Amino acid sequence: MTTIIDGKAIAASVREKAASAVADIKSRHGVQPALAVVLVGEDPASQVYVRNKHVATEKSGMRSIEHKLPENTSEDDVVALVRKLNDDDEVDGILVQLPLPKHISSDRVINEIHPDKDVDGLTEVNAGRLILGKEGLVPCTPQGSVILAKTVTENLSGLNAVVVGRSILVGKPLAMLLLAENCTVTMAHSRTKDLAAVCREADILCAAVGIPRLIKGDWVKKGAIVIDVGINRIEESGKMRLVGDVDYDAAAEVAGAITPVPGGVGPMTIACLLRNTVLAAARRRGLGKVEV
Numbered sequence: 001m002t003t004i005i006d007g008k009a010i011a012a013s014v015r016e017k018a019a020s021a022v023a024d025i026k027s028r029h030g031v032q033p034a035l036a037v038v039l040v041g042e043d044p045a046s047q048v049y050v051r052n053k054h055v056a057t058e059k060s061g062m063r064s065i066e067h068k069l070p071e072n073t074s075e076d077d078v079v080a081l082v083r084k085l086n087d088d089d090e091v092d093g094i095l096v097q098l099p100l101p102k103h104i105s106s107d108r109v110i111n112e113i114h115p116d117k118d119v120d121g122l123t124e125v126n127a128g129r130l131i132l133g134k135e136g137l138v139p140c141t142p143q144g145s146v147i148l149a150k151t152v153t154e155n156l157s158g159l160n161a162v163v164v165g166r167s168i169l170v171g172k173p174l175a176m177l178l179l180a181e182n183c184t185v186t187m188a189h190s191r192t193k194d195l196a197a198v199c200r201e202a203d204i205l206c207a208a209v210g211i212p213r214l215i216k217g218d219w220v221k222k223g224a225i226v227i228d229v230g231i232n233r234i235e236e237s238g239k240m241r242l243v244g245d246v247d248y249d250a251a252a253e254v255a256g257a258i259t260p261v262p263g264g265v266g267p268m269t270i271a272c273l274l275r276n277t278v279l280a281a282a283r284r285r286g287l288g289k290v291e292v
């Protein structure tokens with residue numbers, strides 16, 4: 001029997017834990033953690049994600065601060081806003097929604113965020129901390145992917161993990177997190193020779209390439225844990241559908257456990273963002289250890 005990993009339910013429990021940590025911080029220290037989200041432009045998907053972040057932040061008991069800037073905002077103006085948020089002692093977490101408009105360097109803007117407020121975990125400092133195994137803030141989607149895998153088997157030690165995709169947002173940090181769990185990690189990508197054969201070796205197969213249904217059923221080892229990070233909008237039979245990077249129906253027949261799209265990794269992104277914001281607030285304000 002294949003386990004369908006219920007990302008929505010697991011994300012709800014991560015969000016509940018974050019909310020009870022917020023309540024604890026409020027009652028013991030009189031502090032309300034705050035998350036600032038910066039959105040530049042009118043990308044429809046980004047607008048939905050930012051709205052969902054705002055609602056989830058407020059539901060958790062934290063303060064949500066939104067900065068919505070027009071598409072033609074200059075890079076210097078976005079950087080100036082990030083610096084202002086860095087200097088604002090009331091702000092615990094800063095997130096710049098991606099993608100940014102083409103005329104703005106996301107690399108420059110992201111690296112202006114103070115690493116201790118970088119709740120997306122995307123600055124060079126936090127990427128370095130992750131590689132070095134030091135305490136930092138870990139990117140949300142990869143963090144959520146590992147949490148989901150661990151609901152299937154708590155101990156991932158010694159398992160062969162294959163990560164397909166090498167993006168800064170998901171593939172690279174996910175490989176580091178799996179390595180930290182003592183997996184034997186292979187990073188595969190568009191130039192990998194015989195990708196199907198590499199995938200067939202995986203006890204944990206993570207797909208984060210952004211190619212709809214790239215991973216076929218016969219690329220999946222029997223009993224493997226399949227984590228599908230892809231969120232692709234495609235037109236099928238005249239309707240728009242959301243599909244992952246894995247051919248779900250075929251893979252589900254072989255896998256031991258699999259995440260659906262939607263309802264798998266996606267909901268974990270915002271849940272882990274709340275978790276990171278609580279951690280950032282507690283560390284930055286010196287509130288001691290928090291359970292999240």
Ligand SMILES: Nc1nc2c(c(=O)[nH]1)N[C@@H](CN(C=O)c1ccc(C(=O)N[C@@H](CCC(=O)O)C(=O)O)cc1)CN2
Binds near residue numbers: 261269270
């Ligand atoms: N600064 C960031 N930008 C972006 C990130 C990020 O982590 N930080 N990730 C994505 C978008 N994203 C959050 O920002 C995000 C994507 C998907 C979901 C989600 O819950 N997906 C649902 C389906 C939703 C739908 O119908 O579209 C699911 O998979 O079930 C949440 C957040 C890029 N930008």
